[in-house]
Amino acid sequence: MTIARITAALGLLFVMLLGGVATATAATPAAAATVPARAAAGKAAPHDSVEYVKVLAWHDDEVRERCPSTACRLAGVLTPGTLANGYCWTLGDSVTVNGVINYVWVRISPDDSKPLWVSAAYLVGDKYGNLPADDECPNVS
Template identity: 40%
Template sequence: MSTRTFARAALVGAGALALLGPLTAATAFAASDTGRGADRVMAAPYAVVPYETVNVRSGPSTSYDKVGSVTAGQPRGAYCWVTGQTITDNGYTNNVWVKLVEGYVSAVYLKGDKYGDLPASARC
């Protein structure tokens, strides 16, 4: 196998792993989540974890109805992120809301970066 062919095969393999990464992470979170919602984590391509109990809304603002909540530390499946109402809490300000299986949560309450550790490209 030539060096060029080997390099191309390595790049293709790395690309496949990058595509499977979010699914693998969601599956790993689901496998460790023995409580309610494990199926909800597996249903989405990403997993997010709130660092405190957070309200889930029907849209990306506190003016939308509360449709539930997620307990601190409990992984949840996530699809994408949108911009919405700006939220300031615990010294952080952000207008990014993450779409979960159940609804929307402000990324201010999620572990990780400003997108709740979703890729910047995972915009809804």
């Protein structure tokens, strides 16, 4: 990671802490902070809710189209410090970061015709990228 990225990530974390929207913890990079709990979205989420959780990438996180797998088409990359809307999570391909294996993928698009997925391994927070444990996506194929 370059010094510029580290500086940007630390600056973002500092701003979030001052704004009261995050709390720091002394754990792995994926648990370095938490992001805001819930916010209202403009349209229904995949699980018939209008709620989402802001998820924060701490490392480059590949966005995959249609399924939670590294074999699915690459749609882009969330760069460190990028916030996205997390609607629900599901189990998919394993991703290993710093010796920790994570099978959880977070859906970051509400559009059922073109779902977008990122590995929670590269999101700040717990193994679900800070989504509630009961926000599992229904009927993921």
